[in-house]
Amino acid sequence: MNALSTLVFTNELPPAKKLGEELLLIYDQILAQKSPVFKKWSQSIALKYAVKAGEHLKDIEKFPGHIKAITKLTEQTSVKKLTVVVVGGGSVGDFGGFVASVLKRGVRLIHIPSTWLAAIDSAHGGKTALNVGGAKNQIGTFHPADQILMVRSVLMAQPEARAFEGFGELVKIALIQGGKLWADLAKEKQVNSKVLWKHLQAAVQAKYKVVAKDPHEKKGIRHVLNLGHTVGHVLESYYELPHGIAINYGLDFALRFSVQMKIMKPAELNRIYNEPVMGFLLSPLRDDLISVKSSDLNEYRRLLLNDKKKTKAATLRFVFVAKPGKTVIKEVSVDDLLIELCRQREEELHG
Numbered sequence: 001m002n003a004l005s006t007l008v009f010t011n012e013l014p015p016a017k018k019l020g021e022e023l024l025l026i027y028d029q030i031l032a033q034k035s036p037v038f039k040k041w042s043q044s045i046a047l048k049y050a051v052k053a054g055e056h057l058k059d060i061e062k063f064p065g066h067i068k069a070i071t072k073l074t075e076q077t078s079v080k081k082l083t084v085v086v087v088g089g090g091s092v093g094d095f096g097g098f099v100a101s102v103l104k105r106g107v108r109l110i111h112i113p114s115t116w117l118a119a120i121d122s123a124h125g126g127k128t129a130l131n132v133g134g135a136k137n138q139i140g141t142f143h144p145a146d147q148i149l150m151v152r153s154v155l156m157a158q159p160e161a162r163a164f165e166g167f168g169e170l171v172k173i174a175l176i177q178g179g180k181l182w183a184d185l186a187k188e189k190q191v192n193s194k195v196l197w198k199h200l201q202a203a204v205q206a207k208y209k210v211v212a213k214d215p216h217e218k219k220g221i222r223h224v225l226n227l228g229h230t231v232g233h234v235l236e237s238y239y240e241l242p243h244g245i246a247i248n249y250g251l252d253f254a255l256r257f258s259v260q261m262k263i264m265k266p267a268e269l270n271r272i273y274n275e276p277v278m279g280f281l282l283s284p285l286r287d288d289l290i291s292v293k294s295s296d297l298n299e300y301r302r303l304l305l306n307d308k309k310k311t312k313a314a315t316l317r318f319v320f321v322a323k324p325g326k327t328v329i330k331e332v333s334v335d336d337l338l339i340e341l342c343r344q345r346e347e348e349l350h351g
């Protein structure tokens with residue numbers, strides 16, 4: 001199966017009939033409320049399934065109900081003609097992609113991401129996922145979309161505050177790729193929708209460069225895309241932060257840990273943090289937000305080991321940065337990671 005999708009960057013939603021012969025639209029219900037343009041467009045599609053976005057949508061317990069309803073909706077369609085069109089953020093994309101991969105043993109899929117996080121990251125690379133027993137992404141399939149449409153008017157309809165949620169993923173991929181993408185992004189003096197749209201194409205191409213080398217995640221190459229995510233996921237669960245915001249902190253942790261491990265030179269870290277764009281990585285509330293107390297550590301440890309990227313019992317494959325464009329993956333023990341969390345906290349408090 002081809003892991004690379006056709007990418008389309010466009011200002012407006014294309015006429016539905018151009019997307020396929022028979023369409024099933026799976027979409028975030030919020031779009032019909034917030035966007036009159038989407039609402040009008042969706043009326044041209046007969047088969048529709050509205051969902052409420054969020055982690056509960058990916059809950060395996062709810063899946064039988066969804067798939068029964070969707071099977072009924074599509075009972076008159078032929079597997080050859082059917083295309084599932086998913087419009088939404090990452091949760092709707094993970095759910096809708098999974099549906100497309102199992103419905104009638106797999107049908108054609110088109111993603112139209114409606115959040116920055118989905119446009120920059122989650123819609124690309126073919127991974128679908130459901131959650132099991134509250135643990136994220138425990139089951140899933142590889143089912144790359146045939147096409148991914150980045151529609152400017154859909155993405156721009158998000159509240160400006162959401163730009164920060166996609167921003168971490170943009171910084172992540174720019175640090176992995178280095179070169180022009182990092183140089184261009186680093187100079188930005190603002191983070192807003194216009195800036196994200198400007199860098200979107202280069203960011204997506206950078207992700208594809210990694211995915212293309214390891215489409216089914218068999219060689220460990222895609223692991224580099226977890227930069228910032230080891231600690232990011234812990235903070236996301238522990239402080240119930242939006243994914244993108246947690247990743248910002250996870251990236252900061254990874255950069256500073258890289259210096260501590262002598263993988264990055266201190267001068268390089270200074271250079272990175274002196275770039276205008278890095279002023280937006282961390283919230284001014286950081287001290288209140290992330291205050292590691294010794295009582296938290298057991299819970300952090302549990303969350304780190306639950307993370308599916310664990311390898312042996314108490315070690316993890318951690319993605320370090322030597323400099324923009326050069327990442328290094330090393331096994332680290334969970335204990336060393338917790339010690340580093342405390343060390344960084346002390347450094348913040350006492351300089």
Ligand SMILES: NC(=O)c1ccc[n+]([C@@H]2O[C@H](COP(=O)([O-])OP(=O)(O)OC[C@H]3O[C@@H](n4cnc5c(N)ncnc54)[C@H](O)[C@@H]3O)[C@@H](O)[C@H]2O)c1
Nearest residue numbers: 028030053054089090091092114115117118122127157158
């Ligand atoms: N498959 C992958 O490779 C991959 C990669 C990264 C993240 N993910 C998954 O992505 C999910 C997070 O993505 P997300 O933050 O986009 O999630 P989401 O789908 O929950 O969207 C976040 C919020 O934005 C709202 N929203 C969506 N589009 C909007 C719009 N245009 N205007 C206003 N509000 C809008 C949603 O209703 C929701 O409240 C997680 O479940 C994560 O596991 C998957």
Ligand SMILES: [Zn+2]
Nearest residue numbers: 121169243247
């Ligand atoms: Zn992410």
